[in-house]
Structure formats: C-alpha cells, structure tokens
Amino acid sequence: MNVVVDRVSKSYGRGAEAREVLTETSLTVRSQEFVSIVGPSGCGKSTLLMMMAGLLRPTSGEIRLGDEPVTGPPAGLSVVFQDYSRSLFPWMSVRRNLTTALTASRLGKEEQRSRVEHALESVGLAGKGEMYPWQMSGGMQQRVAIARALVTEPTVMLMDEPFAAVDAQTRADLEDLVLRVRHEYDVTVAFVTHDIDESVYMADRIVVLAANPGRIAADLTVDLPRPRDQVETKLDARFAKLRSEVFRLVMRPDTPATT
Amino acid sequence: MQTDHAAVRGPDRADWGGRAGPVALGVTGVVSLLLLWQLLGSLDVVPRSSLPGPWSVLRALPTILGDQDFLAGAADSAAATAITVVVGSLVAVAVGLVASSFAFLQRPTMVVVNTFRSVPATALIPIGVLIFGLGMEMKVSIALYAVVWPILINTIYGVATTEPMRRDVARSLRWGWWRQQALVTLPSALPSILTGVRVAVGIALVVVISTELLGARYGVGTVLVQYTQASRPEVVYAGVLLLGTAGALLFSALVRAERRLVRWVHHD
Amino acid sequence: MTSRTTSRITGATMRPNRAAIALRRTASGVGNLWLLALVLVLWEIYGRVSGSLFVPPISRILQNFGDVWLGGPASHLFLSDLFWSEVTTSLSRFARGWGLAVVVGIGCGVVLGRSRVIAQMYGPVVRFFAAIPNTVLLPIAVQIFGVASNMNVFLIFLGSVWVVMINTADGVAGVDPMWLRSARSLRVPRWVLYLRVIVPAAAPQILAGLRVSLGIGLILMVISELYATTEGLGFQIVVAQSSFRYLDMWSAFVLIGLIGIVLNLAFGRIETRLLRWQRRSGLDAL
Known part of the structure; x- marks a missing residue:
C-alpha cells in the first residue's frame, strides 16, 4: 500500500510565535519500497514520520495510506520508536508486550500465540518471551520493539531513528535484521535516520530533507544490488558516491554539486 | 528489610491542577460540592442533626471565631505541633547524619526505623497519658514519636542519594567530618529532608488533635469535643472548615518555602 | 538483578x-x-x-502478651480466643475502610490525572480535604454513625482516601508521554490503555500513596477505637487503662505494633514485586 504525503505543512505555536517545521512537503512511499528519510537536525524528519503514523496532525495538507486519509493511527501500520526503553512497556513480559499490540486486531488465542512466536523467531528472540525488557540489553530490547511492530503483520512499518541508542556492532546486526524481516513480512518501510551511511545502506530510495523550514532537498534512487552486505556493499563505488552526495546535501546544502 | 523511602512523600507535590487554572472552573467545582452537600441534607440522606446544611455552618463561623476557648486551644495545638516538628527535625536529622556516616550503622538503623514507624502512634496515647498526664508534655512526646521516623528516613535517603562525585571532591579537599556534613551532605540531602518535615507537620497535627480528643486539657480537639457534646454540630463543622483552611494555607506556605530553600535543585 | x-x-x-x-x-x-x-x-x-x-x-510485657494473646489450642494457631475476636474486629474495620479508600482513591485519582478540566474543578477541593487533620472528623463520625463499626470504617476511609487520590492523580498526570504515544500507535482499546498502560506506569507513585495511607489508616483505626467503641484492639487498651492493668495495656500496644509491622512488611513485599520492572539505584541496599 502506498503512503502518500500530499503538500503537508506543520507548524507549532500560533500567530506571531508560530514556527514552521515542515513546509509544503509531498512524497510517496510506494508499496514494498524501503525509503530512508535523512536530514540535518531540525529538518522535521521525525515530525514527518509521526504525521505519517497518525500521531500528529498536519497543519495543512493530507496524508493517505492507500486511498484512506490518515486521521489517527491507522490499522496495518506499525511504528518503531527511537527510545526502546520508553516505548516498550517495562512492566510487561516480552510476550505481553507483543500480545498487547494484538488486542486491537481481535484474533483468537491460538492465532495470537503463533503470531507472537513467529515474530520473536524472526528477530532472533525465540524462547525469550517470558523475559522482561529490563533483563535485556539495549539491542535485544530494540529487537523486541521490532517484533512488536511486526506481530500485527503490518503493510507499512515506520522507523524513527531506531538504532540511535545502540552501539556500532549491534547497530549493524539490527540493520541486517530489518533488511531480512522486511522481505519476510513483505512490508513497506519508511526509515528516519541521521546516519548517512545507514540511510544509503538500507534504502531503495533516499529522501533528503533540508532544514528551516523542513522541505525536501533531494530524492535519490539507490541502485545498489541486494542483498546488501556490511562489507561488500560499503566497498562499492556507487555506495561511496551516493554517500558523499547525501553528505553534501545534508552537511553543506549551499555548495553546488561537483559532479 | 524493605526500603520504603518512596513512602515518605508529601500529599501535595503534584503539578496537576496545581497551577491555578481558570478560576471559574475551581468555583464551579466548589459550588457543585456545596449543592451536593445541601442536597444530602434536603433529601434526608443524612439527618440534619449529623450534617447541618452549608448555610448554617457558615453562620456558625462567627460563633467559633469569637470563642476564646477555641482560639486559645488553637494556639495550644499550634504550639504543640511547632515544638514537635522543630525538636523532631533536629533530633532526626542529627541521628540520620550520624547513622549515614558509618556503613555498619546504616542497615541496622533502617531496621529500627521501619519497625517503630510501623507502630501506629495513636496506640501510645493512653500510655503517654499515664506517664506524662494531660498537658503539653504528653502531646509533644507522643507526636514526637510519630514525627521522628519519616524525617529520619528521608534524611538517610537524602544522604544516600548524594552525588558521590561531590563527596569525592570533599575528600580530595581533605575536609573533616563536620565540614563535609555542613557543606556537602546536608545541602544534598536538604530537599529530601524538607519533604520529610512537610510530611511530619501533617502527622504531628493529626496526632496532637488525637491526644486532645482523648482528654488532653487544652486544644482545638478538646473544644470541638465539647461542642459535639453540646449538640452544636454546625459549630463543629465550622471548626473543621477553619482547620482545613488553616492546614491548606500552611501546606502551601511550606511548599513555597521549600521551593525557595532548594531552588538550586532544579539547576543541578 | x-x-x-x-x-x-x-x-x-x-x-x-x-x-x-x-x-x-x-x-x-x-x-x-x-x-x-x-x-x-x-x-x-x-x-x-x-x-x-x-x-x-519488655520481658514482663512479653510474658503478659503470651498470657493474654497466646495460649490457644493448635487449631487456633496457638492464639487465644480474645486474639481472634479482637483482631478480626479491628482488622475487618481497617480492611473495609482502607479497601474502599484504595478503590475510590485510585478511581478518582485516574480521572483527576487524565482530565485537565476535572482537575481544575476539583483539585483545589481535594487538596483542601487532604489538609484537614483527619482525626478532627472523629466527633462528627460518631455523630453520624453512632458507636458502631461503620463509624470506624468511615473515618479510616475518609482519612486515607485523599493521599491515594492525590498520589494517583500525580502519577497518572506524569506518565511518560512516550508510553502513551506508543500505546496509541498500537491502537489498543481504551480499557487496555487504562488498565495495562496508564495504571501500571503510574504504579510507583500509586503504591507510594498506598503506603502512606496504610499508616494513616492504622492510626485512625486505633484512635477511633480508643475514642468510642465497645470492641477491638483499641478498646482493649481503654479497658486495661481504666482498670489500671498496665501490663495488659502494654501488651495490647505490642500487638497493635506487631500488626502494623506485619502489614507494612507484607506491603513492602508486594510493592517490590509489582515494581520489579523499575530500574532502581543502589538505594535497595539500604
């Protein structure tokens, strides 16, 4: 299902104090696509994602999931938040965290059970359902958050800087995990990050935002072969070229392209 | 033994509704409750003799405010509360600082505190009456028993949560025990201690009035019991309203004083 | 951990x-x-x-304690008949009053914590009630209910409900918005939002309020029985005092103390268990 962002603006505050964080932004994430959204801090990339998730309302413009306008959190769409320690419910076991995500979908007990098992297995946490988030490392907790997003078998998954809080090795593992489950669950992904390497490595397409006010600066297609590999892909000349292009757009938006 | 530092928390530290919202809303709330009160009487849910209407209670306010006994009693209760809180704070903070300074004393002290503070202080009143009679001495000693534990717990808790770095600084400056307590430990523990003191004020009031209901010679409680026996419930309610108002004012003053005293906390 | x-x-x-x-x-x-x-x-x-x-x-008090409160048959757990009759009387008053305060306090507290309008309407009134030194209501309670168990229950309820309510409202209003946002994005039904997210998230504060109210409830249970009743633990102290049996007085005091200690320990156990998920600092070492 396509996610369509149609001339969306967002400002905070009112009257003279109003601050526009995003202006007249349009973008379409096509079905099955993996789109990275990257940009300098203050470009409104998280705001954009939260509006796509139905958690914030645009000041003007419209967001559609398929043909339906998004007015609240839509069914078939999951979010993985940046801060796992604050988005998972620490008083619930891992299993309970996942079944809570299923309460809205009214499935039978047996179906719930098998979905939870499957989701845990997909993220490499089979048999860890009875643990509590506080007994787990940060990386494991973020895996739980991903499993909780997948357990509803969504068509679209939105990820808001999901790996900002984990160390480098864990991060690489989690990146590959997301690329794998994305195919397993046939899910469309919009992935916000401030890490330029990550944005290139993960995506089919990169949307670069500029700041003050937030707007789309570029929309680049990533023509790197799949499956991606942490070593091989990053050695590819096209990777380096894309990487420096995105870097220039994000860090030095005023200099003209050299190529 | 369990710790229950979290237990010692004042009744009014929330921010919800704390910032005065539209006055109209607050007034609506009060008025709706007054109407409910009136209704309870009118519909005879509660007999008039037990719950007089709001209007007659309001008319009884001058009676109680003009009653010399009530005013003297209020002064007596206030004095007992004040003495209790001051003495109790001094003792508890001193003991708390000493107990926290020696590792071998910390847990055993918590055991003692947790044991004695679980004993409801009011059960001591008859014994206190035997030992101290019906005067100020009795009120203060029983209230002291009730008040010391929460302040002590909060002192120990406050010291335990002192930023270790600050203590390292003190040690690297080769400060002695007294100076370290005065310049590092006590200021760090102050917010927690003040919360304990605020809780203590409430407890002291409750216990002091309890002693008065059970026979102490002077005090607010004593006077209200007399009015109850004289079948003047509206005067009793008027007294309760006054006490509630005084209590609310006292607590908000304490909160404000506390904020001033520990202004630095939020800039840490 | x-x-x-x-x-x-x-x-x-x-x-x-x-x-x-x-x-x-x-x-x-x-x-x-x-x-x-x-x-x-x-x-x-x-x-x-x-x-x-x-x-x-203390040795003589304990000896007397044994004579008065213990010495029952094994089927009564070696506790005397007096123990069973008085303790159950007092504790059932406490359980009814405090239990009601917990239910009402948490219920109203959640509403106050969630609705800004209701908080602005009734917040000041709740604070006012909380500031009344609650023993002063004792003469009134006796007027309304007479010398009956309901009087004790009412007083215990009225004394402990405000702390629970204020702490609950405080905790609920302060729930981390990330958890609420996360729950919203999971599209959980309303009852799940309240029972499985908001109340557990506010549990540390709610439990802190419950613990304070536990102490207040016990204080009021005792004072209301000292002031006017015909049975219960406090009444035993009054009887002993009026007949100059000082040892009996002390041993009743010890019994009340033990009950307080046991209730507090049990509460602490439950609290630690419910709050296992909370990452706590080295304070647990105390």
Missing part, C-alpha cells in the same frame, strides 16, 4: 539455588537486627532499674 546464569552444557537458563539465596538473605537480615535488639535491651534495663509502674521491662 539478573541472577540467572546459562548452563554451558545444556544451554538452559537456570536460577541459582533458591534455598542458598534465601539463606544468605536471612543471614544478612539477622546481622542487621542488632541495633533493634540493643534498643529492646535498653528498654528492659530501664524498666528494671527505674521500677516504674508505667514502663515495665
């Missing part, structure tokens, strides 16, 4: 020997009792040396 180890051979997660842990805990628990023991010994010495009629040595 995670006292689990993975067996290298079976790969199974197993807990270290529970009995060993329990034993170690008990040992360190006993090690911390010396100061309490010292206090009791000092009491004993004072009682003996002063020869005061009013402050008997």
Whole structure:
C-alpha cells in the first residue's frame, strides 16, 4: 500500500510565535519500497514520520495510506520508536508486550500465540518471551520493539531513528535484521535516520530533507544490488558516491554539486 | 528489610491542577460540592442533626471565631505541633547524619526505623497519658514519636542519594567530618529532608488533635469535643472548615518555602 | 538483578539455588537486627532499674502478651480466643475502610490525572480535604454513625482516601508521554490503555500513596477505637487503662505494633514485586 504525503505543512505555536517545521512537503512511499528519510537536525524528519503514523496532525495538507486519509493511527501500520526503553512497556513480559499490540486486531488465542512466536523467531528472540525488557540489553530490547511492530503483520512499518541508542556492532546486526524481516513480512518501510551511511545502506530510495523550514532537498534512487552486505556493499563505488552526495546535501546544502 | 523511602512523600507535590487554572472552573467545582452537600441534607440522606446544611455552618463561623476557648486551644495545638516538628527535625536529622556516616550503622538503623514507624502512634496515647498526664508534655512526646521516623528516613535517603562525585571532591579537599556534613551532605540531602518535615507537620497535627480528643486539657480537639457534646454540630463543622483552611494555607506556605530553600535543585 | 546464569552444557537458563539465596538473605537480615535488639535491651534495663509502674521491662510485657494473646489450642494457631475476636474486629474495620479508600482513591485519582478540566474543578477541593487533620472528623463520625463499626470504617476511609487520590492523580498526570504515544500507535482499546498502560506506569507513585495511607489508616483505626467503641484492639487498651492493668495495656500496644509491622512488611513485599520492572539505584541496599 502506498503512503502518500500530499503538500503537508506543520507548524507549532500560533500567530506571531508560530514556527514552521515542515513546509509544503509531498512524497510517496510506494508499496514494498524501503525509503530512508535523512536530514540535518531540525529538518522535521521525525515530525514527518509521526504525521505519517497518525500521531500528529498536519497543519495543512493530507496524508493517505492507500486511498484512506490518515486521521489517527491507522490499522496495518506499525511504528518503531527511537527510545526502546520508553516505548516498550517495562512492566510487561516480552510476550505481553507483543500480545498487547494484538488486542486491537481481535484474533483468537491460538492465532495470537503463533503470531507472537513467529515474530520473536524472526528477530532472533525465540524462547525469550517470558523475559522482561529490563533483563535485556539495549539491542535485544530494540529487537523486541521490532517484533512488536511486526506481530500485527503490518503493510507499512515506520522507523524513527531506531538504532540511535545502540552501539556500532549491534547497530549493524539490527540493520541486517530489518533488511531480512522486511522481505519476510513483505512490508513497506519508511526509515528516519541521521546516519548517512545507514540511510544509503538500507534504502531503495533516499529522501533528503533540508532544514528551516523542513522541505525536501533531494530524492535519490539507490541502485545498489541486494542483498546488501556490511562489507561488500560499503566497498562499492556507487555506495561511496551516493554517500558523499547525501553528505553534501545534508552537511553543506549551499555548495553546488561537483559532479 | 524493605526500603520504603518512596513512602515518605508529601500529599501535595503534584503539578496537576496545581497551577491555578481558570478560576471559574475551581468555583464551579466548589459550588457543585456545596449543592451536593445541601442536597444530602434536603433529601434526608443524612439527618440534619449529623450534617447541618452549608448555610448554617457558615453562620456558625462567627460563633467559633469569637470563642476564646477555641482560639486559645488553637494556639495550644499550634504550639504543640511547632515544638514537635522543630525538636523532631533536629533530633532526626542529627541521628540520620550520624547513622549515614558509618556503613555498619546504616542497615541496622533502617531496621529500627521501619519497625517503630510501623507502630501506629495513636496506640501510645493512653500510655503517654499515664506517664506524662494531660498537658503539653504528653502531646509533644507522643507526636514526637510519630514525627521522628519519616524525617529520619528521608534524611538517610537524602544522604544516600548524594552525588558521590561531590563527596569525592570533599575528600580530595581533605575536609573533616563536620565540614563535609555542613557543606556537602546536608545541602544534598536538604530537599529530601524538607519533604520529610512537610510530611511530619501533617502527622504531628493529626496526632496532637488525637491526644486532645482523648482528654488532653487544652486544644482545638478538646473544644470541638465539647461542642459535639453540646449538640452544636454546625459549630463543629465550622471548626473543621477553619482547620482545613488553616492546614491548606500552611501546606502551601511550606511548599513555597521549600521551593525557595532548594531552588538550586532544579539547576543541578 | 539478573541472577540467572546459562548452563554451558545444556544451554538452559537456570536460577541459582533458591534455598542458598534465601539463606544468605536471612543471614544478612539477622546481622542487621542488632541495633533493634540493643534498643529492646535498653528498654528492659530501664524498666528494671527505674521500677516504674508505667514502663515495665519488655520481658514482663512479653510474658503478659503470651498470657493474654497466646495460649490457644493448635487449631487456633496457638492464639487465644480474645486474639481472634479482637483482631478480626479491628482488622475487618481497617480492611473495609482502607479497601474502599484504595478503590475510590485510585478511581478518582485516574480521572483527576487524565482530565485537565476535572482537575481544575476539583483539585483545589481535594487538596483542601487532604489538609484537614483527619482525626478532627472523629466527633462528627460518631455523630453520624453512632458507636458502631461503620463509624470506624468511615473515618479510616475518609482519612486515607485523599493521599491515594492525590498520589494517583500525580502519577497518572506524569506518565511518560512516550508510553502513551506508543500505546496509541498500537491502537489498543481504551480499557487496555487504562488498565495495562496508564495504571501500571503510574504504579510507583500509586503504591507510594498506598503506603502512606496504610499508616494513616492504622492510626485512625486505633484512635477511633480508643475514642468510642465497645470492641477491638483499641478498646482493649481503654479497658486495661481504666482498670489500671498496665501490663495488659502494654501488651495490647505490642500487638497493635506487631500488626502494623506485619502489614507494612507484607506491603513492602508486594510493592517490590509489582515494581520489579523499575530500574532502581543502589538505594535497595539500604
């Protein structure tokens, strides 16, 4: 299902104090696509994602999931938040965290059970359902958050800087995990990050935002072969070229392209 | 033994509704409750003799405010509360600082505190009456028993949560025990201690009035019991309203004083 | 916290020997009792040396305690008939009053914490009620209910409900918005949002309020029984006092104290269990 962002603006505050964080932004994430959204801090990339998730309302413009306008959190769409320690419910076991995500979908007990098992297995946490988030490392907790997003078998998954809080090795593992489950669950992904390497490595397409006010600066297609590999892909000349292009757009938006 | 530092928390530290919202809303709330009160009487849910209407209670306010006994009693209760809180704070903070300074004393002290503070202080009143009679001495000693534990717990808790770095600084400056307590430990523990003191004020009031209901010679409680026996419930309610108002004012003053005293906390 | 180890051979997660842990805990628990023991010994010495009629040595109090409150048959757990009748009377009053305060306090607290309008309407009134030193309501309670159990229950309820309500409202209003946002994005039904997200998230504060109210409830249970009743633990103290049986007075006091201690310990247990998920600092060492 396509996610369509149609001339969306967002400002905070009112009257003279109003601050526009995003202006007249349009973008379409096509079905099955993996789109990275990257940009300098203050470009409104998280705001954009939260509006796509139905958690914030645009000041003007419209967001559609398929043909339906998004007015609240839509069914078939999951979010993985940046801060796992604050988005998972620490008083619930891992299993309970996942079944809570299923309460809205009214499935039978047996179906719930098998979905939870499957989701845990997909993220490499089979048999860890009875643990509590506080007994787990940060990386494991973020895996739980991903499993909780997948357990509803969504068509679209939105990820808001999901790996900002984990160390480098864990991060690489989690990146590959997301690329794998994305195919397993046939899910469309919009992935916000401030890490330029990550944005290139993960995506089919990169949307670069500029700041003050937030707007789309570029929309680049990533023509790197799949499956991606942490070593091989990053050695590819096209990777380096894309990487420096995105870097220039994000860090030095005023200099003209050299190529 | 369990710790229950979290237990010692004042009744009014929330921010919800704390910032005065539209006055109209607050007034609506009060008025709706007054109407409910009136209704309870009118519909005879509660007999008039037990719950007089709001209007007659309001008319009884001058009676109680003009009653010399009530005013003297209020002064007596206030004095007992004040003495209790001051003495109790001094003792508890001193003991708390000493107990926290020696590792071998910390847990055993918590055991003692947790044991004695679980004993409801009011059960001591008859014994206190035997030992101290019906005067100020009795009120203060029983209230002291009730008040010391929460302040002590909060002192120990406050010291335990002192930023270790600050203590390292003190040690690297080769400060002695007294100076370290005065310049590092006590200021760090102050917010927690003040919360304990605020809780203590409430407890002291409750216990002091309890002693008065059970026979102490002077005090607010004593006077209200007399009015109850004289079948003047509206005067009793008027007294309760006054006490509630005084209590609310006292607590908000304490909160404000506390904020001033520990202004630095939020800039840490 | 995670006292689990993975067996290298079976790969199974197993807990270290529970009995060993329990034993170690008990040992360190006993090690911390010396100061309490010292206090009791000092009491004993004072009682003996002063020869005061009013402050008997603890050994004589305990002896009397055994005579009055213990000595029942095994089927009654060796507790006397008086114990069963008085303790159940007092505790059932406490349970009814406090239980009602917990239900009403949490219920109203959640509403106050969630609705800004209701908080602005009734917040000040709730604070006002909380500021009334609640024993002062005792004469009124007797007027309304007469000398009956409902009077004690009413007073316990009225005294403990405000702390619960204010702490709940405080906790609910302060729930981390990330959890709420996360719950919203999961499209959980309303009852799940309240029962499984908001209330558990506010649990640390709610439980803190409950603990304070537990102490207040006990204080009020005792004072209301001292003031006017015809049965219950407080009444036993009054009877002993009026017939100059000072040892009986003290042993009733000890019994009330023990009940308070047991209730507080039990509460602490439940609290720790419910709040296991909370990452806590080294304060647990205290």
